[in-house]
Amino acid sequence: MSEIPFRDGPGPSLAPRSLVGDAPLGRRLAEFLRLNCKEQGLFLGAVLLVVAARLILLPGAVEMMAWSITQSLRPFVGAWALAICGYLAIRTLRSGSISKSFDYLWAEVFTWRNAAVAVPALVAAALLMNSFSHFKSAIPTFNPYGLDALFRDADRYLHFGTDPWRWLDAVLGYGTATVILDRVYYLWFFAVYLSMGLVMGLPDKFGIRHQFMLTYVLIWGVLGIIFATALSSVGPIFYDLAYGGPSSFTELIRNLEAVNATWGLNTLQVREVLWGSYVNDIDTVISGISAMPSIHNAMCVLFFLAARHINRWLAAAAAVFALIIFVGSVHLGWHYAIDAYASAFGVALLWKLAGLLTGNAAARRAVAPLHVAEPARP
Template identity: 40%
Template sequence: MRELLRELRRGAAADRAILLALCLTWAGYVALLAGKGINALAPQTYRLNFNLYLAALLVSLVLGMASVLARHRPASPIRFVAASFVSSGVSSQLVRGIPMLLALVIFLPVFGSMKSAIPLFSSYTWDDTWIALDRALHGTDPWRILQPVFGYPLVTSILAGFYHLWILLIYAGGVGFCFFVGDRQLRAQFFVAYFACWALLGNGLAITLASVGPCFVGPMLGDPRFDEQMAYLKAANAHYPVMTLAVQQQLIDWYTSGSGGLGRGISAMPSMHVSIAFLFFLAMRRISRIAGLLFGAFFVIIMIGSVHLAYHYAVDGYVSIAATWLIWLAAGAAARRIARADGAVELPVAPSGAGLARSAEASTAVPQRDS
């Protein structure tokens, strides 16, 4: 137990600069919201967020160990798994990541409360500007340019499915960088950029340049310019499920009823879907070429989907990409300072399946069946 407490302190010390900045930001948000009569400390949202991160962590561990067991088929699986955790240092590694996981748990709910409170800080007055800019850049509404290629019900349904898979970046991706990325500088750069994107783009720019987006200009602002696009999406939904339509309606209902909370805010500029997808592409290409290609493809799908599914104007995504790239560069400079302050020590990454197997075999002498 003492060893695990020591690892917990070590993890908190390694991430202290990021955690301190995040705590100050969180406290500022809570104070701002309190000034508008909003209680950002309601426990249910934090509990929900914690459960989602915990589920993502457990699924990651179960899948990892299942992969190891499938490849090595030990005679005593439980003993093999237990020995793997002890001898490979996975338990210590998991404890070191707890402070950053808790930071993720407390941050997103207060971010969600701030996003839901945009109308209290600003008015949705920028949609005309973004529509005009989109048309000036593309000659027409960008969704019309995409329509000949993506305007088929099955394709639209698939894009909507991928758009919903984006949530895995938040939970599975967050857990991955918390616990399983051993490059200390890359991990620090990712989290500095991650929190900065949410705060500066998702709150700062979203309030300053408040707009609702194509799917909401009709019901919220009485603007009919995207009725044709929405009519197509509803017609496509009659053939194949377009999952985003139900979410868009739920967001409108929450807005109408004044219900705030995690995932309930409406804001078009800038697109956080595009920003976070692009951030993961920038980070994952540093891990491997294949990861970079996969996350790059996912980012492109999200960018296209954000326009085709009527959530965003194209310029929402362009601004997100440029701003996220600048934040990533600044986060790199901050990460180098953090790494130097910590002696550039790398946190051990979770061993591969073969490494876990060798560690377990050495410590338990469990006989293995032939593969």
Template identity: 35%
Template structure:
């Protein structure tokens, strides 16, 4: 019998035991909750271990390179709290709209409250979601520290090489010049910047969706494992080894002429017509880098691109769910790839490397998830 079946059976037995004393009912209830929590912890053991090791290694890593002053977990934690509140509010709004369209209840809010209680607040779903989200926020709070440390651990050294590689792969021209006839219009630049800026919100929304999903447990675990590994492998390990600042900072970290100066001049001109928020963020990032300050917006790293990595991951998830989700997330991923070049954040090869690494992580997690799906604990609940 599966753990969740035993939990439901135990609760059913409790409700059918009229002669049971309150103490016995409470004891059964406590054992049921404990069993569900223990099962959730076991199923998420890889996510918990990965997040814990990633966090525990941060302090010694900073001390090893003498950059302890760049470590501050509260900065990422504050952003996480704001995102969590915003995500929950948006979830409730979307759930209300979906319920109204699907069920058309006479009284919406009581109907929504009842559906949440019966569906989303079941022990297994609640614990699964809470544990996954806890792993996410622990990792995100630590990731901001690693990113701030990158240029101080491995100084920017690949920008000139990546620029030349971009030209070699794109017919002797910088990719931004190839895109300029299509994207070089203030309104289009503004739209691309808007899509680029909502990336973090969409990422958190998709993560929450999968954290509480129970439609396809194997797919859910493949996505969650891939998600965390992308931040560790792509966003931390690879970003440190391939330390680079990106086109928008090219003239500030390399000697000689700046081939991206015309692009940045165009963006500043476009900003006079429509707001191009990337410019102010880039200024804040560079100021934070030069002053070694601890701010919400800090940490410069171009290769590989985490924006493209996670957008690729969402596209992979979308195609496993359905064609509509697949095409939608793929289109968004394409916009992120174009925006990363057009807004001066990344060299084109940053995105190519991110896609390749993300595909490798996705398929590796799929293989391990498939193997582990047949090795779930058989007697975990029975021990309680």
């Protein structure tokens, strides 16, 4: 939707548009389906494929989905609410009038058109994340962990015969920098949900909405499920637990434990929860172990690719965030460095593919507001 300029003088009315409208229900439903197929049909179709695969391949899928879907939906709803508040705040700063900002909120956000695509997208995203967690927990069932030694050796080969975490140890040490990285690393979840809340819940002003969302589902479905299962691995932080120590990662874990004794690290708490879920065969919305490829790093690359189409300063911030997450993923032991390299390459391809599938020219043009014909007034 094109940007609507602020007006200081008289102008067209920005009265709230009805979310339901006066059109007959059947016509409104047909318009709802047409609009979703046009604006996000590939995204919704890809999510349905993931959910269908889950129902076919994973036992207990319906039961798990029934009790956990609200847990998956809640963060997206909260992110949408935050996005709307941020949208309102920015409009208020630009216009200097909170009442005028609410007028534009009604004119652009609380509309039939925006709600008709935002609500299905939010539900689909929640189903995707819920299904991903179940698939991630099932990775060793389909393909037992066994490629970590290969990835460790490949990491050493690419980094001059040394484990990458040792290069970072020489620069950062294990102390204050570890604590900072540990705290920032888990802001990634906030970034993921907020970005989706912004993209799914607000009007598409930059022409990348469908491309972003389709890349999003491809990252979780292709990289996070298919390739993660084919390249089944646990990562450095679980290496000794999975294969028996000591190993070249034993010292890394001791360093983390030393910092944890003084400061307390989220990393070791999450490690304990994930390993406990694995050995006790418990499926939850936060269970599952997988290293290659890195979804943490993959999503950061997606943020950067999308930010380039919005603002250069936002792109620079996304690049810095991606670098921090990459350093943290290696320093904290979650990933081999090549997990991130593989993810970056994969996301670049998926972003390009999503652009081709959604149609770059169509995606970049300004989308006209949806007008549903209403009965003529006397």
